[in-house]
Structures are given as C-alpha cells and as structure tokens.
Amino acid sequence: MKLSINQLKYLKSLQERKYRQKYHNFIVEGVKLAAEVLSSGSLQVEMVVAQAGWLEEHGHLLRNVETVVPVEAGELKKISLLTTPNQVLLVAKQPDLAFDKAAVSAGTSLFLDDVRDPGNMGTILRIADWFGVKWVFCSPDCVEVFNPKVVQASMGAFLRVKSLEISFEALKAQLPDLPVYGTVLDGASIFSEKPVKASIIAIGNESKGLSPGIQDCLTHRISIPKGEGGGAESLNAAVATGIVCAFFAAGT
Amino acid sequence: MKLSINQLKYLKSLQERKYRQKYHNFIVEGVKLAAEVLSSGSLQVEMVVAQAGWLEEHGHLLRNVETVVPVEAGELKKISLLTTPNQVLLVAKQPDLAFDKAAVSAGTSLFLDDVRDPGNMGTILRIADWFGVKWVFCSPDCVEVFNPKVVQASMGAFLRVKSLEISFEALKAQLPDLPVYGTVLDGASIFSEKPVKASIIAIGNESKGLSPGIQDCLTHRISIPKGEGGGAESLNAAVATGIVCAFFAAGT
Structure with a gap:
C-alpha cells in the first residue's frame, strides 16, 4: 500500500506550523509515543500511517481512528522527521483547552517567556509532567508546543500537561493576586525559601x-x-526549571 | 587568505573522534567560546582560523597561538559544524589530567555511566561547573567530552571542570571508602536526605x-x-543531574 499524492502532501504540510494551525492538529512519531497517544484516548486521532507488523499488533487501538494507511518502511521514510527508522506516524487533533481559573489558582503553574529551543520546551513539559504541574502557559514567541521536535522531547507530556499560548499581561489580568516567582541573578536563594504552592513560576x-x-x-x-x-x-x-520545580515539590 | 589543502583536511579530520585522539586536541567554535578559551590561558591553542575583523579586535589574545589563519566567511563555512555563521574557530590541545585522589576524596564528584547524548553531556558539564563540582568521571562508553556538540553545549565548562574517562570499577578501586549516591526508582527521597559532601553521584x-x-x-x-x-x-x-546537584549544594 502507498499513500496517495494528496495524503503525502498533507502529511508533509504538517511539518509546518501554519498548516498545523490551519488543521488544528499535529504529528506524533514512533512506536512508544504512538501507542501512548492511542491508548490514552484523550486525543482524537485522524490518521495512522504504519507498517503492517505494527498494525497487526496494535489493531485493538485503532477503533476510533478515521483513516489507517498500511505502508512500507520506504514510504514512512518520506514523511518522517526522525533520523532513525520508525514503524508508525499518526496525526492527532490538538486539544481544545479552556483557561480554568479555579484550577490554576489552586496549584503551581509555569509561565514560559520566549523559550525558543524545541529540546528545552519538550524537556520542560516533561518536567511539568513529572512534578504534577498541570498548566504550562507559553508567551506567543515561544516555540510551538506541537512542533514535532517538542513533541518528541516531551515524551508524551502533551497528553497530561495543559499548555496554552497567552501573554503574561493577559495571564496576570486573569489572576492578579497569584504570587509570581521568577529566577533572576540577584534573587533570594531557593534553598532558603518556603515556596507558596498556589503560584506561577516564570x-x-x-x-x-x-x-x-x-x-x-x-x-x-x-x-x-x-x-x-x-x-x-x-x-x-x-x-x-527542573531545580525550581523540585524545590517547590519539596517545600510545599 | 585561504586555508591550505592540508589545513582544510586536518581541520575536517578533527570532526572525528579518532583524529581528535590521535592529535590529542579538539575544535572550539564561536566568538564567545573562542574568546573565553584564549583569555583563560588554561589550554594550549595551536591554531586560530578567523575573519579579519575578529582578529583585529582580539589580537591581544593571540600571543601564544602557533598558527593564525585569516579567512573569509565562506572559507570558515567549509570547516564549521555550526548551522549559523560564525567568525572564528580554533584548535586547542586537550588538557593532560592526572587523577588527584586527595582532591576527589574531599569533594562531590560525578560519575557518568554510558551517557550518550552530546546535548545531555554538555549540559551536565555546565551543571557541574555551576555547582562547583570539580571532577566528572565518564565511563568509556559515554559520548566523548571533546565531541564538538558537547563542547558547544557545555558553554566553556571544559575550561574549569576536570573530566576523565575511567571505568566505575577502576574509580571504586581507587576510592573504596567514598560514598556513592545513585538515582534508582525505589530510592530514598532526596528531599529527606542529608547528603554527604565527600562522595560520588552516579x-x-x-x-x-x-x-x-x-x-x-x-x-x-x-x-x-x-x-x-x-x-x-x-x-x-x-x-x-541538576536536581541532585542542587540538593547536594543546598544540604552540604
């Protein structure tokens, strides 16, 4: 089996931010991550492109998938962004999240100001996931959370951590009284702080x-x-980010 | 001015580990890092390849450099491993380090077991540098500390942190009584530990x-x-690594 020319074009277009935004979806690659997305059931999966062996093993996960395309390894290579070969690639809808004032007010959230490196962004989402930080707010100039490199580096954190693009001003206007922590060169040592759980770490x-x-x-x-x-x-x-989150986890 | 064919060959060969080991040197790229290496005076610099403008500004740093080659941007591009253009690349000798039993026995050191990702290795060296960890021991299957991607990610940490390739068994034989900390899934929470300063973190x-x-x-x-x-x-x-090092810094 092969991908049609239109499918090939469509999948390649999703490597670009503007098309991910247009279609409101993103690409997930690799055996482990694909299985995690499908079995979590938390995202709508519109297309799975995979080798026959993978499809046989994972048939039970494909019930709610709109389109399944069995392909050869060479075909997958054409649309893959990974350097090492993989067996499966899928297209999932971006979640529709609404800002939940009560939930954000009750816990520790992150605000990322202009974080540009996809590896850093993915690693930060993974940290949030580890420490149970439910909300990660991103300034509009951050690298996009659904960038394929971020998705790979986040190791599935996008399934559990809620991320929203919002300016700091807009966030602050929503929650004017929430404490805001930020690391600066001349700040007080986190080793001697007793952190406040309900807060934002910038x-x-x-x-x-x-x-x-x-x-x-x-x-x-x-x-x-x-x-x-x-x-x-x-x-x-x-x-x-990891160190600050650890001190919050230890101290709250 | 241009690089000779032999210089070009030589510089390109240093992108490979076997030639770095043969010549016992490595490549440093970029304005900031090159200036840091030259002004630290802690490494012997055998060759500087740079654009005329950079050389004019940094002439005072070149006294002890064996060979200086002014080149055009296009020429630098031929030997550069960076994706963004840069003005300078240099070749420095790898430091000759001897294991200092007394120094290692007195402080906190890291032992890295099979750390493969160059970005992680560089970031770990940078963490060691921040927290004043003087020795980072690397198992023989770790990515090489003088790999160009590690050098870039370490942000100059290689100038201050001493790294040695050694097996865990050999290190343990040298210092049989030093406590060894290691993160495992069922370990005691670092939040409740009082760490021992003179130790190894694996x-x-x-x-x-x-x-x-x-x-x-x-x-x-x-x-x-x-x-x-x-x-x-x-x-x-x-x-x-960053979180464990922070808790050691906070608790010792």
Missing part, C-alpha cells in the same frame, strides 16, 4: 532571561545559588 | 538508567519523588 528565554516587563511583576525574585568555586555563567533553562 | 544512561553492576555498589540509593498527579515515566538525565 521561566525566561535561554539567553536573555526574563523580560523586564515580567521581572517588574515578580512577587518573589529567586535564584539558584552557584556552588563554591562554580564558574558557569548560567544554567540551561530546562535544568533551572 | 548518573545513568538516558534510557537504561544505572547499570546493574553500579547499582550493586551504591551506598545511597536515592530518587527524585514525583509530584502529586505526576505522569512522566522519567526525567531527562541532565535535568535529574
């Missing part, structure tokens, strides 16, 4: 840190202290 | 974790607890 851009407008709105200026004799200028954005 | 492979032989040698089996409602299967290896 994470800055990889090279520029938090933008001045957001820094002005922080209620808690925090920092991760360097060790004795430490020489690095900064930590990677995802690593810093 | 970090496992990205997908397999710590190998059974090393798990058997752990004196402290630790884990990073998942948050309430957390769903991820695991954390990224570099993120986990």
Whole structure:
C-alpha cells in the first residue's frame, strides 16, 4: 500500500506550523509515543500511517481512528522527521483547552517567556509532567508546543500537561493576586525559601532571561545559588526549571 | 587568505573522534567560546582560523597561538559544524589530567555511566561547573567530552571542570571508602536526605538508567519523588543531574 499524492502532501504540510494551525492538529512519531497517544484516548486521532507488523499488533487501538494507511518502511521514510527508522506516524487533533481559573489558582503553574529551543520546551513539559504541574502557559514567541521536535522531547507530556499560548499581561489580568516567582541573578536563594504552592513560576528565554516587563511583576525574585568555586555563567533553562520545580515539590 | 589543502583536511579530520585522539586536541567554535578559551590561558591553542575583523579586535589574545589563519566567511563555512555563521574557530590541545585522589576524596564528584547524548553531556558539564563540582568521571562508553556538540553545549565548562574517562570499577578501586549516591526508582527521597559532601553521584544512561553492576555498589540509593498527579515515566538525565546537584549544594 502507498499513500496517495494528496495524503503525502498533507502529511508533509504538517511539518509546518501554519498548516498545523490551519488543521488544528499535529504529528506524533514512533512506536512508544504512538501507542501512548492511542491508548490514552484523550486525543482524537485522524490518521495512522504504519507498517503492517505494527498494525497487526496494535489493531485493538485503532477503533476510533478515521483513516489507517498500511505502508512500507520506504514510504514512512518520506514523511518522517526522525533520523532513525520508525514503524508508525499518526496525526492527532490538538486539544481544545479552556483557561480554568479555579484550577490554576489552586496549584503551581509555569509561565514560559520566549523559550525558543524545541529540546528545552519538550524537556520542560516533561518536567511539568513529572512534578504534577498541570498548566504550562507559553508567551506567543515561544516555540510551538506541537512542533514535532517538542513533541518528541516531551515524551508524551502533551497528553497530561495543559499548555496554552497567552501573554503574561493577559495571564496576570486573569489572576492578579497569584504570587509570581521568577529566577533572576540577584534573587533570594531557593534553598532558603518556603515556596507558596498556589503560584506561577516564570521561566525566561535561554539567553536573555526574563523580560523586564515580567521581572517588574515578580512577587518573589529567586535564584539558584552557584556552588563554591562554580564558574558557569548560567544554567540551561530546562535544568533551572527542573531545580525550581523540585524545590517547590519539596517545600510545599 | 585561504586555508591550505592540508589545513582544510586536518581541520575536517578533527570532526572525528579518532583524529581528535590521535592529535590529542579538539575544535572550539564561536566568538564567545573562542574568546573565553584564549583569555583563560588554561589550554594550549595551536591554531586560530578567523575573519579579519575578529582578529583585529582580539589580537591581544593571540600571543601564544602557533598558527593564525585569516579567512573569509565562506572559507570558515567549509570547516564549521555550526548551522549559523560564525567568525572564528580554533584548535586547542586537550588538557593532560592526572587523577588527584586527595582532591576527589574531599569533594562531590560525578560519575557518568554510558551517557550518550552530546546535548545531555554538555549540559551536565555546565551543571557541574555551576555547582562547583570539580571532577566528572565518564565511563568509556559515554559520548566523548571533546565531541564538538558537547563542547558547544557545555558553554566553556571544559575550561574549569576536570573530566576523565575511567571505568566505575577502576574509580571504586581507587576510592573504596567514598560514598556513592545513585538515582534508582525505589530510592530514598532526596528531599529527606542529608547528603554527604565527600562522595560520588552516579548518573545513568538516558534510557537504561544505572547499570546493574553500579547499582550493586551504591551506598545511597536515592530518587527524585514525583509530584502529586505526576505522569512522566522519567526525567531527562541532565535535568535529574541538576536536581541532585542542587540538593547536594543546598544540604552540604
């Protein structure tokens, strides 16, 4: 079996953000991730393109899929973005999320300010997933959560963590009283803070840190202290996120 | 000015591990990193290939460089591994490090077991640099510390953090009494541990974790607890390293 020319065109178009936005969907690749999406049942899957062997093994997961296309490995290679060969690729609808003020007010959320690297974004979603952070808000200039590289790096976190594109100002207007933590160079050591669970942790851009407008709105200026004799200028954005989330988990 | 055919061949060969080992050197690219290497004075620099503008500005850093080759941007592109254009590339000698038993016995060191991803390796070196971890030991199957992608991701940490390739058995034979911490699924929560400063933190492979032989040698089996409602299967290896190092820094 082969993909039709139109299917091939359509699948290739989804490598671009504008078409993912137009069709409101995204691509998931690889045996583990595809099985996770299908068995979670939380996303509508419109198309599965897979090798016959994979389809035989996973037939029970395909009940609600609109289109299933069995293909040869060579055909998959044409549409794959992975460098190593894989057996399955699927197209899932992006979830429709509504901002849930009560839920956000009750827990710890992340706000990402201009996080550009897909690997960092995916790793941050995975961190949120690990620590039970339910909401990750992304400024409009962040890399898109449904970018294929983000999807791969997030290891399925997009199934459990809710992400919304929203400006900091709009978020702040919704929740004016929620404490906002942010890492800055001269902040108080997180080692000595007793964090407030119901709050937002703001994470800055990889090279520029938090933008001045957001820094002005922080209620808690925090920092991760360097060790004795430490020489690095900064930590990677995802690593810093992991450390702050761990201290929140330990202290709240 | 142009690179000679032999220079071009030589520089390209250094993209491969076997030639880096033969010549005992490695490549550093980019304005910031090159300036950092040259001004630190801690590594012998054998060759600088750069655009005229960069050389004019940085002439004072070139006193001890054996060979300086001014080139056009197009020429740099031929030997560059970066996707974005840069102005300078240099070849530095790998440092000659001897295992310093007394120094290692006194502080916190990392042992990396089969860490394969260059981005993770570079990020881990950067974490070590931030927290003042002086020694990072790497099992022989780790990605090489002088791999160009590791060098870029480490952000200059290779200038301050000492890394040595050594098997866990050999390290353990040298320091049989030093506590060894390692993250395992059923370990004690790091949130409730009081860490011992003079120790080794063992970090496992990205997908397999710590190998059974090393798990058997752990004196402290630790884990990073998942948050309430957390769903991820695991954390990224570099993120986990960052969190453990932060708790050591906070607690010792």
